[in-house]
Amino acid sequence: MTSTKERAGDTCPLVYQCRLPLSTHTVNHLAGLLRRHLKAIRSRWRILPSGRIAVIVLAVLRHDQRLADMAGGTNVSESSIRRWRDELIALLAAQAPRLDRALKKVAKQGGEVVLIDGTLIRTQRRTGRADRRNYSGKHHHHGLHFLALTDEKGRLIWISAARHDHILAHLRAAGLGALADLGFRGLDNDVRDPLIVTGFHASRTHKLTRGQKTANRVLAVGRAPVEHGFAHLKNWRTLTKLRTDPARATQLLRALLVLTNLEVNR
Numbered sequence: 001m002t003s004t005k006e007r008a009g010d011t012c013p014l015v016y017q018c019r020l021p022l023s024t025h026t027v028n029h030l031a032g033l034l035r036r037h038l039k040a041i042r043s044r045w046r047i048l049p050s051g052r053i054a055v056i057v058l059a060v061l062r063h064d065q066r067l068a069d070m071a072g073g074t075n076v077s078e079s080s081i082r083r084w085r086d087e088l089i090a091l092l093a094a095q096a097p098r099l100d101r102a103l104k105k106v107a108k109q110g111g112e113v114v115l116i117d118g119t120l121i122r123t124q125r126r127t128g129r130a131d132r133r134n135y136s137g138k139h140h141h142h143g144l145h146f147l148a149l150t151d152e153k154g155r156l157i158w159i160s161a162a163r164h165d166h167i168l169a170h171l172r173a174a175g176l177g178a179l180a181d182l183g184f185r186g187l188d189n190d191v192r193d194p195l196i197v198t199g200f201h202a203s204r205t206h207k208l209t210r211g212q213k214t215a216n217r218v219l220a221v222g223r224a225p226v227e228h229g230f231a232h233l234k235n236w237r238t239l240t241k242l243r244t245d246p247a248r249a250t251q252l253l254r255a256l257l258v259l260t261n262l263e264v265n266r
Contacts, residue, residue, distance in 0.1 A: 013072055015072075015073050018059065018063065018065075020055065020058060020059055020062060020063075021062070022058055022062065022263060023262075023263060023266055025262065025266045026058070026259060026262045026263055026266075027051065027054050027055060027058065028051075029262055030054035030057070030058065030088060030092070030259075031050040031051040031053075031054040032050075033088070033091050033092070033095075034050040034053060034054060034087075034088060034091070035050045037087070037091055038050070047076055047080065048074065048076065052074075053084050053088075054088070056070055056074060056081065056084065057084055057085050057088045057089075058259075060081070060085055060238065061085075061236050061238045061255075061256065061259070062235070062236055062237060062238075063237055064237040064238045064240055064241075067081045067082055067085070088255075089251060089252055089255040090251065090255075092254070092255035092258045092259065093250075093251040093252075093254040093255045093258070095258050096158075096159075096254035096255070096257050096258050097157065097158060098158075099149075099158050099160075099166075099167070099170050100170050100173065100174070102149070102157040102158040103149075103157075103158075103170055103171065103173075103174035103176055104174050105157070106151050106157060106174070106176060107174045107175055107176055111151055111152060111176065112152075112176065112177060113152060113176060113177040113178055113179055113222075114149045114150065114151060114152075114157070114171075114176055114177075114178050114179075115149065115150045115151070115152065115154070115178070115179050115180075115222075115223055115225060115226035115229075116147065116148075116149055116167070116178050116179070116180040116184060116196070116226070117147075117148060117150075117180070117181065117223070117226045117227070117230060118145055118146060118147045118148070118183065118184075119145070119146065119148075119230060120143040120144070120145055120146075121143055121144050121145075121146060121239050121241075121242045121249070122142070122143050122240065122241040122242065123142050123143055123144050123241070123242045123246060144161055144242060144246050144249055145161070146159060146160065146161045146249070146250075146253055147159070147160055147161075147167075148226075148229065148230065148233070148257075149167075149178075150225060150226045150229040152222075152225065153225055154224075154225030154226055154227075154228040154229040155229065155261070155264070155265070156229045156232070156233060156257050156260055156261060158257075159233075159250075159253045159254060159256075159257045160250050160253065160254075161246070161249040161250040161253060167187075168187065168195060168196070171195045171196070172195060176195075177195050177196070177197065178195060178196045178197070179196075179197050179219060179222050179223050179226075180196050180197070180198050180223075181198065181199070181223065182198055182199060182201050184196060184198050185198050185201060197219065198219075199215065199216045199219045199220075200212040200213075200215060200216055232260050232263070232264055233256060233257070233260050235260075236256045236259070236260070238252070238256075239256070
C-alpha cells in the first residue's frame with residue numbers, strides 16, 4: 001500500500017505490509033465467488049488473479065484502506081480497485097438472506113425470539129435540504145441509521161439501512177417475538193399481545209417500581225448477545241465513516257453481514 005504522489009524529485013513511493021486478520025476460508029470464498037461470476041459473464045481476463053483481487057477488496061473493507069493507496073501498492077489504477085470493490089460487494093450482498101426467509105429459518109430451528117438493535121454510521125456531510133434528516137442531534141454529526149437482527153445467540157441474520165422495513169409484519173408472519181431497547185418504543189402498539197418487548201421507561205414524573213427494574217435487568221441480559229453481533233460487524237473499519245453513496249449503504253451492510261458470518265461461523 002502506497003501513495004502515488006512523489007513529494008520530491010529524489011524520493012520514491014514507499015510500500016508497507018499490513019496483516020489482514022481474516023481466515024483463508026473467507027478469502028477462498030470471495031475468490032471463488034468472483035471466479036464463478038467471471039465465468040457466468042464470460043469474462044476471461046482481469047489484470048490480477050481472483051485470489052489477489054479478493055485480498056485487496058478485503059483489505060479495503062477491513063482496514064478502510066484508501067483506494068489510491070491500494071492502487072499504488074499493486075500497480076493498478078484506482079478505478080480498477082473501485083470497480084473490483086463494488087463488484088464483490090454486489091456479489092456478496094446477493095447472498096444475504098431476505099428478512100422473511102431469515103425469520104422463517106429462525107422459527108424452523110426452534111427459536112422463539114430475535115434480538116433487534118440499531119446504530120449510527122458516520123457519513124460525510126452533504127449539502128442541500130435533503131441531507132438535513134441525516135443529522136443526528138444525539139451524536140452531533142451526520143450519519144445513517146441501520147438496523148440489525150440477531151438470533152438468541154447473537155448471530156447476525158439480517159441487516160438494513162431502513163429504519164423499520166415492515167419488521168412487525170414479518171415477525172407476525174413467522175410467529176416470532178423480538179427483544180429491543182427503549183429506542184424502539186412505539187414500534188409495536190399492541191398492548192395486549194406485543195411482539196416487540198422494549199422494557200419500562202422512567203421519567204421525572206414516573207419512577208420505576210422494583211418489579212419494573214427487575215424486568216428491565218432481565219431484558220438487558222436477554223439482549224446482551226446482540227451486542228456481540230454488532231461488535232463482530234464493526235470490526236470492518238469501512239463502517240467507521242461511510243464514504244459511499246447512502247443509497248448503496250444497505251448493499252454494503254449486507255455484504256459485510258455475509259463476511260462476518262463467514263468469519264464467526266467457520
